[in-house]
Amino acid sequence: MGMTMTQKILAAHAGLDSVTAGQLIEAKLDVVMANDITGPMALPIFRQMADKVFDKDKVVLVPDHFTPNKDIKSAENSKAIREFAKDQGLSWYFEQGKSGVEHAILPEAGVVAAGECIIGADSHTCTYGALGAFSTGVGTTDIATGMAMGELWFKVPSAIKFVLTGKPGRYVSGKDIIIHIIGKIGVDGALYKSMEFTGDGIRNLSMADRFTMANMAIEAGAKNGIFPVDEKTEEYLKEHTKKDYHVYEADEDAEYESIVEIDLSEVRPTVAFPHLPGNAKTIDEIEAMEPIKIDQVVIGSCTNGRMEDMRKAAAILQGHTVHPDVRVMVIPATQKIYKQCIREGLLEIFVDAGCAVNTPSCGPCMGGHMGVMAAGEKCVSTTNRNFVGRMGHVDSLIYLASPEVAAASAIAGYIANPEKVGDK
Amino acid sequence: MKALGHVFKYGDNVDTDVIIPARYLNSYDAQELASHAMADIDPEFVNKVQPGDIIVANKNFGCGSSREHAPLCLKTAGVSCVIAETFARIFYRNAINIGLPIIECPEAAKAIEAGDEVEIDFDSGKIYDRTKGTEFKGQPFPEFMQKLIAAGGLVKYTNSKRK
Numbered sequence: 001m002g003m004t005m006t007q008k009i010l011a012a013h014a015g016l017d018s019v020t021a022g023q024l025i026e027a028k029l030d031v032v033m034a035n036d037i038t039g040p041m042a043l044p045i046f047r048q049m050a051d052k053v054f055d056k057d058k059v060v061l062v063p064d065h066f067t068p069n070k071d072i073k074s075a076e077n078s079k080a081i082r083e084f085a086k087d088q089g090l091s092w093y094f095e096q097g098k099s100g101v102e103h104a105i106l107p108e109a110g111v112v113a114a115g116e117c118i119i120g121a122d123s124h125t126c127t128y129g130a131l132g133a134f135s136t137g138v139g140t141t142d143i144a145t146g147m148a149m150g151e152l153w154f155k156v157p158s159a160i161k162f163v164l165t166g167k168p169g170r171y172v173s174g175k176d177i178i179i180h181i182i183g184k185i186g187v188d189g190a191l192y193k194s195m196e197f198t199g200d201g202i203r204n205l206s207m208a209d210r211f212t213m214a215n216m217a218i219e220a221g222a223k224n225g226i227f228p229v230d231e232k233t234e235e236y237l238k239e240h241t242k243k244d245y246h247v248y249e250a251d252e253d254a255e256y257e258s259i260v261e262i263d264l265s266e267v268r269p270t271v272a273f274p275h276l277p278g279n280a281k282t283i284d285e286i287e288a289m290e291p292i293k294i295d296q297v298v299i300g301s302c303t304n305g306r307m308e309d310m311r312k313a314a315a316i317l318q319g320h321t322v323h324p325d326v327r328v329m330v331i332p333a334t335q336k337i338y339k340q341c342i343r344e345g346l347l348e349i350f351v352d353a354g355c356a357v358n359t360p361s362c363g364p365c366m367g368g369h370m371g372v373m374a375a376g377e378k379c380v381s382t383t384n385r386n387f388v389g390r391m392g393h394v395d396s397l398i399y400l401a402s403p404e405v406a407a408a409s410a411i412a413g414y415i416a417n418p419e420k421v422g423d424k
Numbered sequence: 425m426k427a428l429g430h431v432f433k434y435g436d437n438v439d440t441d442v443i444i445p446a447r448y449l450n451s452y453d454a455q456e457l458a459s460h461a462m463a464d465i466d467p468e469f470v471n472k473v474q475p476g477d478i479i480v481a482n483k484n485f486g487c488g489s490s491r492e493h494a495p496l497c498l499k500t501a502g503v504s505c506v507i508a509e510t511f512a513r514i515f516y517r518n519a520i521n522i523g524l525p526i527i528e529c530p531e532a533a534k535a536i537e538a539g540d541e542v543e544i545d546f547d548s549g550k551i552y553d554r555t556k557g558t559e560f561k562g563q564p565f566p567e568f569m570q571k572l573i574a575a576g577g578l579v580k581y582t583n584s585k586r587k
Contacts, residue, residue, distance in 0.1 A: 025567045038490065048579050066450060073450035123490040139492035139518035140452075141578050149582060153568065163471055187437055188484040192513050221484060223513055276437060276516035366489070367448035387441040387488060389464035 002251025004159040005226050006194040009134040013117040021158035021255070027092045029058065030116035030133075032146040035102055036063035037225030038121030038139070040077040043084055045144035053060050053088050054150030060092040060111055061085050062102040065362045070369040100334025100360040103127040103215060103302035108334055114229050115248055119146050124302050124384065126217045130210035131237065132229035133248060137218060157223045159194035160185070161256040164201030166265035171418040173312070174209030175304055175382065175402040176270040178216040181262065183270070183280025191221035193257065198228060198251060201264045207236045208308035215303045219277040271380075271415060272400035275388050283405065283417045291414035292399070295330040296379040298391075299406050300358075301348030301365045304382035305333025307340055309403040314346040316407035316421055322354035329371045331358045355410070371381050380409045425546040427504035427525065429476035433538035438465060438481050439488035440515065444497045446489075458500035459491050475502040478544070480536045482508065486515025492522060499524040504546050507551065507567070509533040520569055521578040527551065527562035535560070 003011060003018060011019040013027035032053075034042055039061050046053075047299050053059040061081045066074035085093035094110050099105055103124050106112045114132035118125065121143035128135035139151070146152050162181065182189070195217045202210075217225025227233070229247045237245055270284040286292070299305075299313045310332055322328050330350045332338040338360060341347045350357050364371030365383040373379055373392030379399065381391065386398035401409070404418035411421055444457055446574055451457065452585035460476065462469035479485075479498065485508035486494060495518045504523040506519070508531040517524045534553045536542060549562040565573065575581035 024566060037446075037449045038492070040494065045579060049582055065446075071450060077450065121490055123488065125490075137490040137514055139490050139514060139521060140518060141492060141521035145578055145582050152570075155566075188510060188512075191510060193485065218514075221487060221512060334573060366441065368446055372447075385439075385441070385488060387439045389445055390441045394464045 001255060002253035004194060004196055004254045004256070005228065005248050005250040006134050006159060006196065007156055008250070009115060009117060010154060010156055011220065019156045021156055023156045025156060026151050026153050027117050028151050029119055029146050031058055031060060031112055031118040032143060033060040033062065033106065033120035033125065034143050035122055036067060036074065036078050036081060037065045038079040038143060038368060039212065039368055041140045042121060042144040043080060045141055046147050049145065050148035053090070053147050056089050057091045058089070058150065059090055059147050060096045060106065061090060062099060062105060062283065063096065064099065064101050065366070066368050067361055068359065069095050096334060100337070100361055101302045101305055104333035107131060107211065108240060108336060110243060113237055113241050113243045113245035114233060115246030118354070119143065119152060123218045124215050125303060126222065126224050127211055127215040129214035129217065129224050129226035130207060132227060132233055134224055134226065136224045155196045158257045159196045161259045162189055162195060162197045163259060163261045163376060164197060164199040164264055166201050166263045167204040168264040168267060171269050171404045172267050173402050173404070174205060174212030177214040177262070177264060177267050179270045179277065179280050179400060182216065182269050182278045183218045185220055185260065187219060187276050187278040188221040190217065193222055195220065195222045195225040197225065202227060202229060204264065206308055207232055209308045211306065212303055216277065217318065217377060219384060245289050269405050269418060271405060272386055274386050274397040274399070277384065277386060277400060286415050287417055292378065293414045294326055294380050294409055295377040296373060297406050297410040298324060298331070298364050298371055298379060298381040298383060299403050300329065300331025300333060301362065301383040304385040304403050305331055305337065307337050309382065310337060310341050310346050313403040314349045315408040316404055316418055317353040317355070317410065318349045320353055320415045322410045322412045325413050326353040326410055328410045329358055329364060330355045331363060332360060334360055364391055380406045380407050380415060401404060425570060427476060427478065427544040427546070429474065429478045429504055429537055429542065431475070431478050431480050431538055431540045431542055432466070432469060433536070434465065434479065434481040435511040436483045437487055438485050440491050441488055443486070444491065444576050449491060449493060452493060454496055454500040457497035461497040461501040465582060473493055473503065476504045477502060478542050479503055479506045480533055481506070482533055483510050485511050487512035490514045492518045495519040495522050495524040505533050507536070516528040523577050529560050529562040532560035546547065
């Protein structure tokens with residue numbers, strides 16, 4: 001029987017000719033990544049198994065969650081992984097000022113590539129599936145074991161095939177498509193499974209769109225989300241990485257648990273209402289409701305802090321000012337993106353509109369710092385989770401949206417249709 | 425191995441942000457984390473929980489972040505087992521890796537109510553609701569995971585393999 005794209009990558013990394021769904025395997029790892037929350041906790045566990053990491057080119061540390069350090073405990077945690085990176089001579093340690101949000105910086109710096117088997121102690125590690133890699137989030141003990149051994153056990157997942165056709169409309173991007181999909185299948189709709197994206201429509205999706213979609217595969221419970229490698233992927237890889245990479249394709253007779261067809265031309269700007277990423281409502285449904293007044297807007301994160309996202313938000317905000325009752329945080333996801341925003345004049349647009357532009361960090365996404373919310377406040381956020389208390393007080397509300405919807409809402413003061421505000 | 429305790433009952437999609445909010449993740453000290461367990465879904469939990477108590481929930485328990493702090497804070501707070509219809513996959517791995525027993529059992533998850541006294545026999549997978557006098561059978565772990573649990577978790581398993 002044929003294998004899915006994910007199964008082929010796992011088989012190759014387990015040294016097996018073939019694997020089937022449900023099989024338990026031990027696979028070799030190409031990248032093992034942790035951050036300033038999961039990394040420090042992994043170190044004492046790692047030391048129970050080894051003195052040296054299995055490969056100093058494959059273990060990656062990114063302090064990005066509570067950085068620039070928000071308090072003394074966070075500073076101690078960052079210090080612990082900084083010293084560890086230095087002691088071990090790690091090739092990839094991303095210090096603030098030369099760094100960014102982990103899932104934006106790893107592809108940008110060429111640390112991850114197609115065909116690889118990647119684990120990260122962060123649930124959104126599934127982002128790198130956009131490059132045609134198997135990539136999944138794990139916890140601290142798993143990551144410590146990966147750092148020590150360079151391999152880890154996996155249960156080979158079955159898969160759901162998403163056949164994408166058509167071309168998305170002007171204000172529809174990866175964020176709208178993935179919220180639409182999670183709305184359709186539910187927040188546990190892909191539990192333990194791969195989400196394999198296929199179909200002609202993929203050629204109409206930018207790499208930024210694909211990163212956003214793979215990033216939120218976990219919000220449907222998936223083990224990983226994965227895209228086939230096409231010309232756009234190859235172009236991206238050539239521009240960003242020096243690594244050799246391998247292109248895998250699903251077998252034609254691969255078995256899928258189900259097939260979901262999505263016509264991208266029919267997807268509308270879509271917002272996830274509190275408190276689940278699957279509470280999807282189209283902008284048309286929202287416009288038929290009483291206006292939902294907001295207090296805060298966040299544009300950034302591993303989901304939507306890339307250059308394309310900055311450009312889309314700036315195109316809408318240009319020449320406008322943020323509504324007087326709304327605070328806006330724009331957070332370019334990496335230093336390179338930050339600099340490109342300066343070059344293209346986007347920072348000026350954001351500042352002139354009345355946005356705070358922050359240094360790359362996960363910051364407000366998980367209520368860490370730089371935009372924590374008070375009771376009763378509402379936020380439109382381009383991040384990935386809208387759970388109870390995720391961005392602050394348990395009585396605050398989060399609406400997940402694209403950069404276009406977020407920018408339009410910042411101007412209007414309520415959740416707004418970017419088609420109505422228009423860009424310049 | 426057996427567990428006996430009273431039940432705290434929750435619904436679908438109990439996420440790791442409510443189990444242990446990110447504002448407490450500047451520490452990985454187990455006792456400190458335990459003092460904030462379930463803070464954003466049940467602020468009274470830490471005051472009420474007794475050693476051996478059991479959490480019963482519906483679908484997709486532990487969804488969201490990969491933070492191992494979540495199963496660790498529950499285990500340290502005294503929780504002896506989590507029974508759910510289904511678990512989110514990262515929480516499932518993390519729980520096994522740190523030695524917090526978890527059982528998938530849709531029937532028990534539906535029928536058992538808050539406050540019930542429940543007894544669990546991990547060897548047989550038998551779940552007995554003493555309050556109601558009803559019995560359920562949990563899904564057994566695959567053999568590999570039983571080996572992992574028997575070895576005392578992933579670290580010990582890994583070390584034993586290297587010798």
